[in-house]
Amino acid sequence: MSGNQIMFVIFSAIILIFSILTVTSRRILRAATFLLIVLISTAAMYFMLNYQFLAAVQLTLYAGGIVVLIIFSILLTSHIDEKFETPALMKKVYAAIAAIMGAVLVCTTLLNYTFTQGNDAAKDVNMNLIGNSLISWGEQGYALPFELISILLLAAMIAAIVVAKKVKTK
Amino acid sequence: MNTGIPLEYFLITATLMFFVGVYGFMTRKNMITILMSVELMLNAVNINFLSFNRYLFPGQLEGHFFALFIIAVAAAEAAVAIAIIINIYRHFQSIDVEKADEMKY
Numbered sequence: 001m002s003g004n005q006i007m008f009v010i011f012s013a014i015i016l017i018f019s020i021l022t023v024t025s026r027r028i029l030r031a032a033t034f035l036l037i038v039l040i041s042t043a044a045m046y047f048m049l050n051y052q053f054l055a056a057v058q059l060t061l062y063a064g065g066i067v068v069l070i071i072f073s074i075l076l077t078s079h080i081d082e083k084f085e086t087p088a089l090m091k092k093v094y095a096a097i098a099a100i101m102g103a104v105l106v107c108t109t110l111l112n113y114t115f116t117q118g119n120d121a122a123k124d125v126n127m128n129l130i131g132n133s134l135i136s137w138g139e140q141g142y143a144l145p146f147e148l149i150s151i152l153l154l155a156a157m158i159a160a161i162v163v164a165k166k167v168k169t170k
Numbered sequence: 171m172n173t174g175i176p177l178e179y180f181l182i183t184a185t186l187m188f189f190v191g192v193y194g195f196m197t198r199k200n201m202i203t204i205l206m207s208v209e210l211m212l213n214a215v216n217i218n219f220l221s222f223n224r225y226l227f228p229g230q231l232e233g234h235f236f237a238l239f240i241i242a243v244a245a246a247e248a249a250v251a252i253a254i255i256i257n258i259y260r261h262f263q264s265i266d267v268e269k270a271d272e273m274k275y
Contacts, residue, residue, distance in 0.1 A: 008175050012183040019187050019210050023194025028203060035206050038187075042213050045180070049224045054237055058216075061241055066209065066248045073252045074202055077259045087197045095196035103189040110181050117177075120229030133231060142235050149242045156246035164253035166260075 008048060014041045026084045028074050036067045050122075053130055180221035188214035201255045201265040205248065212244045 001009075018034045018041070025031040039062045046055035074080075086092075123129065137143045187210060194207035216237045223233025255265055262270050 002174050004174050008179065012179070015183060016186055016190070019190045022210065023190055023198065023203070023207055028200060031203055031206060035209065038210065039213065042217060045183075045217055046220060048175075049180075049220050051220055051224070051234060054220065054234060054241075057238065057241060061245055062209075062213075066245060069248055069252055070202060070206065073255060076256060077202070077265050078200070084200065087199070092197055095193050098196065099189040099193040102192060103185055106185045106189075107182055110185070111178060115177055115226060118226045118228050120227075122224075122228035123231065125231065125234060129231075130234075133235065140231065145235070145239055149239055153242060153246055156250050160249045160253040163250070164256050 004048070007044075011041045011044045011048070014038075015045070026086065027080075028078055028082075028084070029071070029080055032067060032071050032074060035070070036063055039063045039067065051125055053125060053127060177221055177225040180217060180225075184214040184217040184221070187211075187217070199266050199268060201251075201258070201267060204267070205251050205255070209244065209248070212240060216240055 015038055018037045022031050022034040022038060025034060039058065043055045043058040043063065046052075046058055133140055133142050134146045135141075135143055191207045191210035191214065194210065195204055198204050198207060219233040219237045219240070223230070223237075227233070258270050259265050264270070
């Protein structure tokens with residue numbers, strides 16, 4: 001096995017183990033920490049696919065932003081020592097059956113399908129290219145989704161402030 | 171492909187991650203842990219988009235930009251969801267989905 005493959009096996013094992021721990025851990029702060037590890041290994045996957053910019057975005061925005069936001073709201077809303085009660089057995093069984101059936105279905109489908117590898121030359125995804133694509137339109141231009149996402153972010157920011165604002169009692 | 175890893179391996183990892191997220195979404199009762207399961211699913215989808223882009227259409231950037239926009243939407247979604255969760259906590263003193271069973275007005 002080459003070094004690349006060993007890295008892939010390690011990171012996918014980390015992703016799977018820690019994502020299972022994220023959804024089964026009974027202490028909420030530990031679940032958030034396991035989620036952080038999963039997100040960092042996902043960034044490693046992006047590095048292995050040679051998308052350095054997106055891996056950096058994943059590290060700063062997910063691992064740095066969203067996890068911190070989640071941990072803040074955990075500290076605001078729940079007691080750290082508190083342990084969840086385990087979900088009812090039948091609920092677990094049904095959820096596991098649904099998840100395993102879905103996973104088996106998707107895995108058999110994609111293993112039976114033959115993907116045709118693209119032959120065109122791989123693009124060097126650098127900051128220059130990404131920036132130019134985000135502000136150009138037409139072929140390979142993403143100006144419209146970029147503007148839409150900026151409006152969405154503004155709306156989400158206003159909505160978060162309005163929803164979380166303390167209502168004055170009369 | 172220069173990495174020596176077949177495309178299917180990436181897709182299987184992402185599939186398993188996605189369905190672990192589905193399992194968590196169905197069994198958890200705490201709203202923040204449900205949000206964490208949703209984040210897991212979004213990440214699995216991102217891995218899929220990027221590996222398809224790298225292996226099948228290396229000369230284009232559609233998957234890359236779709237993943238970028240998914241990350242932005244996930245950030246907006248997390249901000250609004252946490253605002254709603256904090257508001258629910260104020261009304262019910264709990265963020266258990268089974269205890270939040272009445273509307274304000």
